[in-house]
Amino acid sequence: MAEGTRIWLFTMLVVLQAVTLSAQNPCESPVFTNGIVFEALMENSPENTTIVANMSFAGTAVGPGQTIELTLQDSSDKDWGLLVEELQQLRLRLAGKVLDRDGNTGIRDLRFVIRCKTIATNATVDNSIIATVLDLNDNSPTFIGEPYNQDVLELTPVGSTIFRRVTTDDLDSNENGRVSYQIEGQSEYFEIPLPSEGDIVLKKSLDYEGFQPGEEKKYLIPIVAHDLAANLSLRKSSTTTVTIIVTDGDDQAVQFLPCIPQGDICGSPLYVSSVMENTEPLNQPLTFDPAPVFAIDLDIDVQGPPGIVYSFLAGSPSDFRDYFDINAVTGNITLKRPVERTQVEKFIITIKAEQDDNLLRYATADVKIGVEDDDFNNLHIAGMASLGAVAALLLIGLVAAVTYIVVSKRKDGTPRASKTAEDRRNPGTRSVPTFDNQAFDEVGNGNITIQCQTISADTDSDYAVPVVERNGHMEEGAYQPLDPKTRINSDYQKLERGTITRDSTFDDTYYTDTITNHLSDNGSYLEVIG
Structure with missing residues (x-):
């Protein structure tokens, strides 16, 4: 091969190598x-072993064939990163810290910059890694504003929202931070129709008077708040108590006292009193049996003075x-003018007794006022025998005289003494009764006096009153009831000679002498003459 050709081939190889390297x-x-590149990290991840990113550069970062140099550049999050050059990995570095996403100061993401330098050319490239920190359901809901107490009027309509302040704070995010509320167990009176809101609604009417005496008038509602984590087994919850204090509302009527039971309710009593005929008013309230005229508002915790207004209805x-x-305020009844019997x-x-702030809340009761005979009253204090009668009695020798006077009731229920035949012929007269066939034991000095005591108008039977006068001193014996059917008492006791007192006891010999039954238009009565 010619020298020129070899030179050309070498040159071409160098160029091709340069192109390949480039x-x-x-x-x-x-x-x-x-x-x-975008990556994701779970909060609370461990350090050193958690890989933030695998970079996979073409060159070699360490060793004999090193072609690149890798460095972690300065940034606000640099301290959270650990560069492992030989593996071309960026790992999480905590250095005693915790990667916590929760709360306002939580870390939402980490940002890193990795610089790659080509050793052959000194060329550099900066690459960014953004790691989003994912939420871990590691927080339970926390109730805000405890304790929860609320006053609720017993008259609050069903369906009303009675409490709106059940709120929580959950530091987690998304489903892990959203909270649902419910009442723990069954509740008769309350419900939470919208679990996401937590408002408590009344589902049954309250009753202030329905609590037992001495029992606190309140309800304790247990509330559970739990997050909505997708994995039910990982959901977290908290509990609290809402205290509903029931307050008294004006839902009860007025009640006269004393209460007269009539099944499950209280009836009004019959107030009984009397006035003496021809008596001038004394500006004093009448005295009533079984108690003074008095009424209360059964809603005792909403009543304010004077509260009750009294009046005549009919x-x-x-x-x-x-x-x-x-008296409209006290209920006292007074006599205005004399009454003629x-x-x-x-x-x-x-x-009638009614509330001063709600005239629809009232009660009624009956008052019975009898008019007493002023002559009848004199029987309590007056003698019946004249001096001539005394003289005649002395002739037959008198030490003590014993007689019964029977107190009987008229048709109107008022008590009265028995009357003589002359009285019956002249019903307008009132005189002290006289008796025939009186028996005396021996001669003595003294006045003969007959005394009668009044008895209650609601007595179940008539009474006989034994009385005696001895040496000018009048004493009386015990009441002797008459049989209500026969109007004759076979247990009239024979009074032995001597002083008779309230505590006297007698033998078992009974009186059977003159007994006369009488009937009249004014009622029935019995005269017993001994």
Whole structure:
């Protein structure tokens, strides 16, 4: 081969080698597109073993055949990176830190710059690595604003939202940070219809008065908040308690006291009193049995003074307002003018008690006021025998006289003493009863006195009252009830000679002497004469 030909061939080989080397740039890498690559890291990843990126440059970074040099350039995130040149890898470096994505200060991504230098030409190429930090569900929801307490009026309508402040903070992101709320277990009164909102809604009416005496008027609602992580087994949750305090509303009527049980409810009592006929008003409230006229608002925690207003509603006879007045604030009933018993023997009045702030809340009760006979009252304090009668009795020798006076009830229920035949012939008169066939044991000095004691108008039967006068001193015995069917008491006790007191005891010999039953238009009564 000619010398010139050899020179030409050598030159061509050098050129081809240069072209080949130029075509195979050692800093080229299929990983980087336009000099950038995007990677992803899980938060809380371990250091040194976590690969951020495999760079795969064409050249060799270490050893005898080294063609490139790799360096991690300065950046704000440089300290998070560890360059492994022989493997052409960028790994995570923590240096005591934790890669935490959560919260406002959490790390959302890491940015690195890797420079590749071709040793043969000193040419350099900068490639960017952007690593997104992925969220790990590592936080439970945290309730904000505890404790949760709310007053709720018992009259709150069903369907009302009664609590809106159940909120949480979950530092995780996306589904891991979204929270759902629910009531733990079954709830009779409350529900959370929108779990994503957490608002508590009333589903059944509340009842302040429905709590047991002494029981706290409140409900404790257990609330569970959990995130919505896709993997159900990885979901995290927290619990809290919402306290609903039930407050009293105006849903109860007025009640007169004392309560008269009528099944499951309280009825109003019958208030009973009396006035003496022809008595001038004393500006004093009447005294009633079984208790003073008094009513309360059963909604005790919403009542404010005066609270209750009293008034007359109706009554018999129709002119009852001419005789009585009622205090609108206290309910006290007073006599306005004297009453004549020959005109009216009793008053039946319906009274009303209503709330001062809600006239639809009221109750009624009946008041019965009897008119007592002023002559009948004198039986308590007056004697019946005149001096002439005393003189006549002394002739037959008197030490003690014993007699029964029977107190019976009229048809209107008021008590009265038995009357003589003359009284029955003249019903307008009222006089002390007299008796025949009185028996005396021996002669002595003293006045004969008959005394009668009144009894309650609601007594179940009539009573006989034994009384005796001895040497000017009148004493009385125990009440003796009459049989309500026969109106005759076979247990009338024979009173032995001597002083009779309330505590006297007698033998078992019974009185069977003169017994007379009487009937009249005013009622029935019994006279027993001993």
